[in-house]
Amino acid sequence: MRIRTAAPAVLTATALAAALLAASPASAASHQGGLHLGHIQYDSPGRDTRSNASLNAEWVNIHNNTRSPIQLKGYKLKDNTGYTYTFGSYKIGAGKTVKVRTGKGADASGVRYWGRGGYVWNNTGDKARLLKPSGALKDSCSWSRAGSGHVSCH
Ligand SMILES: [Ca+2]
Numbered sequence: 001m002r003i004r005t006a007a008p009a010v011l012t013a014t015a016l017a018a019a020l021l022a023a024s025p026a027s028a029a030s031h032q033g034g035l036h037l038g039h040i041q042y043d044s045p046g047r048d049t050r051s052n053a054s055l056n057a058e059w060v061n062i063h064n065n066t067r068s069p070i071q072l073k074g075y076k077l078k079d080n081t082g083y084t085y086t087f088g089s090y091k092i093g094a095g096k097t098v099k100v101r102t103g104k105g106a107d108a109s110g111v112r113y114w115g116r117g118g119y120v121w122n123n124t125g126d127k128a129r130l131l132k133p134s135g136a137l138k139d140s141c142s143w144s145r146a147g148s149g150h151v152s153c154h
Contacts (some may be wrong), residue, residue, distance in 0.1 A: 037141045038063040042121035043149030055103030064092040094106030
């Protein structure tokens with residue numbers, strides 16, 4: 001009986017090896033969810049002075065670990081209070097990350113600015129949500145204490 005149970009295990013290992021071989025280096029470290037929230041710096045380092053530099057040191061990364069670019073137009077980023085950032089036209093490449101900073105600045109490749117004059121992400125606990133243009137929840141990530149000031153969502 002032990003020999004019989006070994007056969008499926010070998011098959012599984014073979015299938016896994018095949019899957020790993022088929023995967024590109026970028027997707028080898030992939031997580032489920034495709035487009036998802038990545039690292040979040042919810043507590044801007046240093047004192048919360050509300051300066052634009054401090055506001056921009058508060059940010060959320062969104063990562064596309066699919067193998068195709070994704071148009072983010074209409075996607076939303078939302079906190080517990082209801083503050084909402086809505087993406088304009090922005091194509092996030094396969095395997096790429098876009099950082100959404102809280103303060104004001106000039107949008108560029110890989111970085112978007114919320115344009116706020118106040119902080120979004122609560123230092124002592126909050127929940128970031130990534131919503132599809134339809135309003136459907138794509139991903140969420142929460143934290144419950146100040147701690148290190150940042151969280152790795154996946
Ligand atoms: Ca904060």
